[in-house]
Amino acid sequence: MNLTTALQTLTKLARHGVVAFALGSVAAAAHADMTIEVVGTGADQFPIAIAPFQSEVQQKQPITPVVGDDLTRSGLFKVIGAGDLSPVPYAPEQINNGPLKSRGAQTVLVGSITPDGDAFMVKASLVDVASKNVLVNFSRRASANQMRRTAHQIADMIYTKLTGEGGLFNSRIAYVLKMGKRYELQVADADGYGAQTVLASNQPIMSPKWSPDGGRLAYVSFEEQKPIVYAQDLGTGKRWKVAAFKGSNSAPAWAPNGQQLAVTLTKEGGSQLFVVGVDGGNARRLSNTGEINTEASFTPDGGSVLFTSDRGGSPQIYRQPLSGGGAERMTFQGSYNASGKLSPDGKTMTLISRGDRGYSVAVMDMASRQIQILTDSGFDDAPTFSPNGRMILYETDIGGRGQLAAVSSDGRVKQRLRSSSGDVRQPAWGPLLR
Secondary structure, three states, X not given: OOHXXXXXXXXXXXXXXXXXXXXXXXXXXXXXXEEEEEEEOOOOOXXXXXXXXXXXXXXXXXXXXXXXXXXXXXXXXXXXXXXXXXXXXXXXXXXXXXXXXXXXXXXXXXXXXXXXXXXXXXXXXXXXXXXXXXXXXXXXXXXXXXXXXXXXXXXXXXXXXXXXXXXXXOEEEEEEEEEOXXXXXXXXXXXXXXXXXXXXXXXXXXXXXXXXXXXEEEEEEOOOOOOEEEEEEOOOOOEEEEEOOOOOEEEEEEOOOOOEEEEEEOOOOOEEEEEEEOOOOXXXXXXXXXXEEEEEEEOOOOOEEEEEEOOOOOOEEEEEEOOOOOOEEOOOOOOOEEEEEEXXXXXXXEEEEEEOOEEEEEEEEXXXXXXXXXXXXXXXXXXXXXXXXXXXXXXXXXXXXXXEEEEEOOOOOEEEEEEOOOEEEEEEEEEEOO
């Protein structure tokens, strides 16, 4: 995407026509709006058997199918069914490891759901098949409506124990859905389930970004005949203007402390980076060079921002300390690199790089500065890391229609998220839910 064209698009006037919703008020919309297809897997997979939990068939949402789907989609697990075992084990001491060994399982998940007052007690154990040693236990009180989230938590427990990495399943994604002339800012679980509309408009909505605590979104709306940056509390639906200055207000990014945002403003000429308070006050300019400086993202320590600038003659990624001083150019490989974001550990940067195949998702090792191209569709944009930095969600164009896709940071695992309707763009992957 040409940055000048993007800025021109942002500054087009739009008519009023926006309705905001609190997430709690649209719970009836919770359903699977996206299906995820795994089109590439890791070099090695963990073979795990999953036995149906005791009494889970009585639940509106059984747990083990969700756990199995989560692990399968990661591309790192080979899920082996254990529902036909006789008897089905519900606790570690009930496991007969002979049949599980014959199926190639190295670990097995067993568990139960029992009534506990007005809720249920969910217990799960991950067990080593060969030794019958319990690797990790899980116990959580949950209501009937919390079973799906509980399943994601169990999947994260398994993922962390067997891979040594943090989890990613118990998180949410935000994206913009366009159907005809209607735009919707939507939030869904990381598996595409439970899509809810945060904002509906007849005018463009762009650039959603999650707050560090996962409770708020910042985004750009055109509802007042110009692009304005808003923030919105997802629990209450309350929204407010963060940047509504003269000219264009765009490209918000949350600071790790959740109290500031970096934004791109044209109020002083050109497209320049500013830091503003979450309440919209104390705007402080960061960039002073180049006509276009945009797409800011904070480093994990909050001390600097990455951003895209044309100051070197072509779009490249730079790093600017908040304390002042000159910006450091980060990318030199190729004539176009943009949309840089660091992984949670700060060791890897995802970006969009243009090459012979067009615009592709790439990663750069921050130590060696080497760039690796991960995708080859040629029309990719807006990469965003999963909470553990393992996966990168992005938008792509398939048959002239916007779709979401994901790729692992090593390029081996690939997914396609297929929407039931409309163009889906501008994804943002939120933090783990607590």
